[in-house]
Amino acid sequence: MTSVASQPAGRSKARRASAQEGGAVRSGMTLAAYLFLSPYLALFIAFMLLPTLAAVGISFMRWDILGTPEFIGLDNYRQIFADPLFLTAIKNTFYFVFLTAIPMVVLGLALAMLLDQKLKGTAFVRTVVFLPYVVMVSTVGILWGWLFDKGTGLVNYYLTAIGIEPIAWLKDPHWSMPALAITTVWWTVNTNMIIFLAALQDISEELHDAATLDGAGPWQRFVYITLPLLRPAMALVTALTIINGWRVFGQAYVMTQGGPEASTFVIVQYIYLTAFQNFEMGPAAAAGVVLLLITLVFSLAQMKLMKAI
Amino acid sequence: MQDQRSNRAGKSLSGRALAYTLMVVVTALWGAPILWMLVTSIKPESEIYAYPPAWIPDAPTLEAYGALFQRFPMLTWFRNSAVVGILTTVLTLAVDALAAYPLARMQFPGRRVIMGVIFATFLLPYELLFVPLFLGLNSYGLVDSIFSLTVPASANAFGVFLLTQFFQAVPRELEDAAIMDGCGRFGFFWRILLPLTKPGLATVAIFTFVASWNNFFWPLIATNSDETRTLPVGLATLVGGAGMSMKQSVLMASAVVATLPTAIFFLALQRHFVRGIAATGIKG
Numbered sequence: 159m160t161s162v163a164s165q166p167a168g169r170s171k172a173r174r175a176s177a178q179e180g181g182a183v184r185s186g187m188t189l190a191a192y193l194f195l196s197p198y199l200a201l202f203i204a205f206m207l208l209p210t211l212a213a214v215g216i217s218f219m220r221w222d223i224l225g226t227p228e229f230i231g232l233d234n235y236r237q238i239f240a241d242p243l244f245l246t247a248i249k250n251t252f253y254f255v256f257l258t259a260i261p262m263v264v265l266g267l268a269l270a271m272l273l274d275q276k277l278k279g280t281a282f283v284r285t286v287v288f289l290p291y292v293v294m295v296s297t298v299g300i301l302w303g304w305l306f307d308k309g310t311g312l313v314n315y316y317l318t319a320i321g322i323e324p325i326a327w328l329k330d331p332h333w334s335m336p337a338l339a340i341t342t343v344w345w346t347v348n349t350n351m352i353i354f355l356a357a358l359q360d361i362s363e364e365l366h367d368a369a370t371l372d373g374a375g376p377w378q379r380f381v382y383i384t385l386p387l388l389r390p391a392m393a394l395v396t397a398l399t400i401i402n403g404w405r406v407f408g409q410a411y412v413m414t415q416g417g418p419e420a421s422t423f424v425i426v427q428y429i430y431l432t433a434f435q436n437f438e439m440g441p442a443a444a445a446g447v448v449l450l451l452i453t454l455v456f457s458l459a460q461m462k463l464m465k466a467i
Numbered sequence: 468m469q470d471q472r473s474n475r476a477g478k479s480l481s482g483r484a485l486a487y488t489l490m491v492v493v494t495a496l497w498g499a500p501i502l503w504m505l506v507t508s509i510k511p512e513s514e515i516y517a518y519p520p521a522w523i524p525d526a527p528t529l530e531a532y533g534a535l536f537q538r539f540p541m542l543t544w545f546r547n548s549a550v551v552g553i554l555t556t557v558l559t560l561a562v563d564a565l566a567a568y569p570l571a572r573m574q575f576p577g578r579r580v581i582m583g584v585i586f587a588t589f590l591l592p593y594e595l596l597f598v599p600l601f602l603g604l605n606s607y608g609l610v611d612s613i614f615s616l617t618v619p620a621s622a623n624a625f626g627v628f629l630l631t632q633f634f635q636a637v638p639r640e641l642e643d644a645a646i647m648d649g650c651g652r653f654g655f656f657w658r659i660l661l662p663l664t665k666p667g668l669a670t671v672a673i674f675t676f677v678a679s680w681n682n683f684f685w686p687l688i689a690t691n692s693d694e695t696r697t698l699p700v701g702l703a704t705l706v707g708g709a710g711m712s713m714k715q716s717v718l719m720a721s722a723v724v725a726t727l728p729t730a731i732f733f734l735a736l737q738r739h740f741v742r743g744i745a746a747t748g749i750k751g
Binding site for chain 2: 187188190191192194195197198199201202204205206207208209210212213216221223269272273275277279280282283285286287288289290291292293294295296297299300301302303304305310312315344349352353355356401404405407408411412426429430433434439442443446447449450453454457
């Protein structure tokens with residue numbers, strides 16, 4: 159594109175890179191590039207890259223706050239997988255992912271399609287659905303903790319009004335996780351809605367108009383135009399929903415503290431408990447690595463699945 | 468659910484009626500909890516648990532807010548959250564913009580690897596990092612400090628990713644002309660690139676601030692005194708344990724106070740939020 163003329167005058171090392179895009183001096187550019195990058199890279203290495211590697215390292219060590227670290231191979235992994243509480247945490251977290259994934263994707267898409275229409279008021283409804291995004295998790299927990307209260311909560315009040323017996327929600331091990339799932343969908347489905355909305359707005363009107371002229375009904379247009387064109391958005395939304403589902407913590411911590419009967423005790427709370435209340439860093443790091451592996455497996459499986467469809 | 472699609476073009480009357488019905492239902496389901504929070508926070512004690520629940524208080528009062536600020540170090544938590552949010556935002560914006568410039572606009576060895584590694588962290592469950600981060604900061608005596616709440620958070624890749632996209636959209640010719648005029652790379656970056664990409668910078672700033680404001684797990688670990696505790700961690704202490712007997716009006720007042728800054732931010736700058744999510748799909 160650009161010519162040699164764009165090079166700063168007086169730099170003689172130019173010959174080597176004359177054909178390079180941008181046309182600038184290559185080594186000079188490399189130096190400049192790394193100068194610009196260095197502050198971020200320093201933070202990234204110190205607080206992202208090294209901690210990731212350290213987490214894996216610590217998972218193979220006995221590491222208490224005091225005392226010298228010691229390599230113990232897979233002992234931490236053996237310990238956590240022999241711990242019924244960790245297995246419960248995996249089971250509970252999986253249940254949470256199962257309960258949230260489909261509503262988060264389907265409802266996200268349905269809301270996007272509803273609010274993508276050219277009707278008065280859609281902007282207002284979008285704002286209302288989006289508002290929970292800026293509410294912090296403690297507040298979400300405090301608010302829904304009361305809404306789900308058996309005696310004085312609004313949820314049971316309106317359920318009773320349509321003839322449903324009051325449910326103990328957060329005090330009943332069968333209902334505690336569904337209650338957390340409902341709270342989470344209310345809180346975060348807006349992210350998925352926005353991604354779908356952006357994708358829907360990229361689909362050209364003409365495509366729909368042409369299909370309509372050819373006699374395609376709304377259902378056919380949805381299946382043959384909208385859905386295929388939404389595939390990248392669908393893949394992103396599904397991956398994010400599942401990864402974030404496995405990372406659930408704050409809602410459970412504030413609303414139920416993992417209870418009742420450990421029915422909402424999740425993997426991240428296991429990490430928190432093990433590391434920062436029992437001060438067993440090795441097993442906590444191992445649980446973190448297990449969490450990483452689970453999310454990786456799910457992301458890969460989901461990518462494969464999206465390709466196959 | 469399917470029928471709503473039929474009026475994408477908004478033509479048939481029944482389709483429109485259905486769409487509006489659904490919109491009312493959606494508004495009620497998503498708006499009611501927020502409204503209930505506001506309404507309850509201004510109810511006097513006698514009305515909080517009234518049956519049936521009243522959406523309009525008979526005698527609105529601010530006593531719950533008074534009790535909240537009197538009994539808890541709300542102002543300290545609030546100040547901590549504000550300081551942490553602003554520092555994190557400024558630091559993140561500075562390092563992210565500097566890093567995004569070469570990634571977006573320069574060819575250099577290692578570029579692809581660096582981008583690959585940085586953006587791979589999108590898939591990383593950050594909870595994995597907290598044990599080593601805590602141990603590392605603890606060994607330098609930095610736990611329970613503003614440092615531990617601000618600097619590590621600036622390693623987040625979201626801003627680099629978003630700004631790289633914004634910077635790529637600026638025409639090459641501008642850069643060539645600027646450098647030919649003796650502007651230099653930094654001159655171009657500072658005087659031309661940044662002013663041209665203000666919407667992108669605003670988006671990153673807003674997201675970083677809101678993420679910091681709402682951040683819960685790391686501050687829960689990294690703080691152990693009210694001197695550094697941020698709002699989300701402080702508020703979590705209101706429920707459970709000693710907070711069990713807390714009046715709902717006080718709890719809801721805390722919810723209103725915590726939500727107000729980000730809600731105002733959001734209502735004023737809604738399009739930046741939407742752009743940020745649409746571009747990356749990253750939540751906080």
